[in-house]
Amino acid sequence: MELFFQLLINGVYVGAVYALYGLSFALIFAPTKVWHFAQGGIYVLAGYALYSFNVILALPLWAALVLAIALTSAAGAGCERLLYRPLVNRGVSHMVVVMASLGLFVVIENSMDLVFGPSGLSLRIDPQTPWLVSGVVIMPIQIIAPMVALAITGLLALMLYRTMAGREFRAAITNPELLEINGISVSRIKLYAFAIGSAILPVAALLLISGGSGVSPTVGITAVLTGAMAMFLGGVDSPLGAAVAGFIIGIVENLSVFVLPTAWQVSITYGILLLVIMIRPTGLFGRAVQKATV
Amino acid sequence: MPELELVNVSKSFGGLAAVSDVSITFGGSRITGLVGPNGAGKTTLFNLITGMYPPTGGRVLFHGEDITGLAPHHVARRGIGRTFQQVRVFGELTVEQNAMLGLPEVSDSLSVGLLRTGRGRDELLERARKNLEFVKLDHRASELASDLSYAEQKLLMFACLLGLGASTLLLDEPAAGLDPTSHGPVLDTIRQLGGRGHTIVLVEHNLDVIRSCCDEAVFLAEGRVVRTGTPQELISDPELGALYFGMVEGVNA
């Protein structure tokens, strides 16, 4: 029983991080329809940004986070302005855009590897004292993370549904032509989508790193794939749905340790996701997308 | 036995009823027109017959056999061919390649493809050419389909369809987008196909087309059959006229 709660706590923790991955990916995809696989590279960049500010420049953690958010947000916006926008304007096919994104992913990840080396690095974080609650070990970060994720998701929900900007954003998701007709710049909304979506990444990275994993160049794939899968499960047009889905994925992944050794976790998670694709090709909450349109 | 029969067919999308309780029989080498305002459900009926999506109620019978909900390629092989509202040809292929595509021998079979001899291929080309001759496009056989005019591309769609060898043809707005001078070849082709014994169902907005081609017509509105008769009967019916033009001018579903 204690094992169950231990796994659940960890699941909630990891789920919070995955929720942020999903939120981030979906915020970008929904209005732009770009498969931003380079997101994995931006995520790696976020980790090393934290490291550079916190360890190399010896800034306090909160300052490092703020700066990392600024940097990552700019990098995300840079992707939109310098990579995707020019390509789309040239009229290349979707395939080519995705390939460029994959290329950028490879470049960023390996640049970090080149500069900082392949092994994991640590941030200057005070070691946490775990709590022991009726036989279950709880790290403070495991409680903080879901609260942070909830706060960010809540904040974004407020922005999306209570502000004018949010309404424009939602309109850009379903009906961009209508916006253009009314003189609202969809390309500006896309830029913000990339900026805000990317800004979430350093937070997610920090939450994960605080739990003991180091800053490393190979974490990008998991981040972007989990984010993309969460978006798929949560319904492509719904960033909030992606957050919920990411959370669920995290919990399921951890509870599956009951049945399988840890090394298999990730494979099983994606295996289950593929199964979901086969059973419900439109995702769990997604609206039906008809394959054929006449 | 009617060739194609719709029995109490209904289709709803979400809460919206696109087609309600429609029963029509087609057959006997007749050319039947489906008319009605936008949103009346005409193209939806085509999609239901050809299996793009299943009906929410009712059945589709072909030569007495229940084909309701069969996948599109199965329906096509049974003998029902269709064209689409928008011109759909393979622009990156030549005209004669387009025509060949209709032939059943052009299939996903690896062995047939690998083992076909040069003579076999020539035989296919020959049949494709015959279909192109019928629509008078054979002189443009080696050109890319994207280089054809809009009207010629419409004729090319017919040539493809002929390759299929279907007995029943569903033509979705064949005259759409054509100026009246270009109507001629298209209408001639349709009449000739009727003459060859095909059962043809046309969806059309253009009443002249209906009047000049069709043996009978069915008036649909809001997913239901309102009236059936000869084109002349329907056109001179004042109630239908009001319904048609009233709905065209008003806000349609």
Place this chain on the structure above:
Amino acid sequence: MEVYILGILVTITIFALMAISLDLLVGYTGLFTIAQAAMFGSGAYASAIVSLETGLGFWGGAVAGIAVGAAVASLASIPSLRVSGDYLVLASFGVQVVFHGLFLNLDGVTGGPAGLRGIPRPSLFGWSIDSPAEYLALYLAIAVVIVAVLRRLLASSFGLLLQAVREDELVPQALGKDVLRLKIKIFVLSGAIAGLSGSMYAHYITFVSPESFDVHASIFVLAMVLVGGMGTTWGAILGAAILILLPEVLRFLPLPTMSMGPIRQIIYGLILIMVCFLRPRGLIGGRS
């Protein structure tokens, strides 16, 4: 020096075949997948295991590689074809990661992170293939046969249907073609060839490990297809040649060995991005 060049040619031959297998999916049918390394790797592992466990050597291994590659492809095709076009990329990404996970975790079968060593070299009628020149002769012969058959297939009515489906899926269905079955066949064909090239890889390097078959490898092959020109056999071959030759220049520069790997990858990534901008139809000018 001669040996070095011949060795590179062997590598190009192997990867050209893999690139061609991917081009079947991406260039000819319009199915954008990033799971090729999964099929390549499955073929490599299958070939290694079969030849290590039985005495069948390269030829038995190659048959296993083809079979397993085809099997993995048909498995991968199920989720891939169930989703609508846009999500194919996502589904294939998932497949790739799952299989890489299998290579890494199925310790008993695949040797885990350490991989499998001592894979036997090919032998032909008792003649053992050792030198790069002999490898090149054998592998080139195999590749030529495969490519010849493939070209004949693509020039046939099957190829015509493929081209049509790439442009529009609806009309072929309306003309009675089973488009789904066509796509599955292409997947299986692609997987079989990828598996074969995987087998050739295993018996050349004589050692397989999971890191050769991860998503970066898939991206690498995708880059080859794009750079050369999608939808043309020569494009895939040219792309393979360029992407393997170019970073070889690095060998002659005074760089620390630890940096070689990342620098190589960065070069691939940059080439990929550049081609997307400057010549998305590839060097030979295939589809874009």
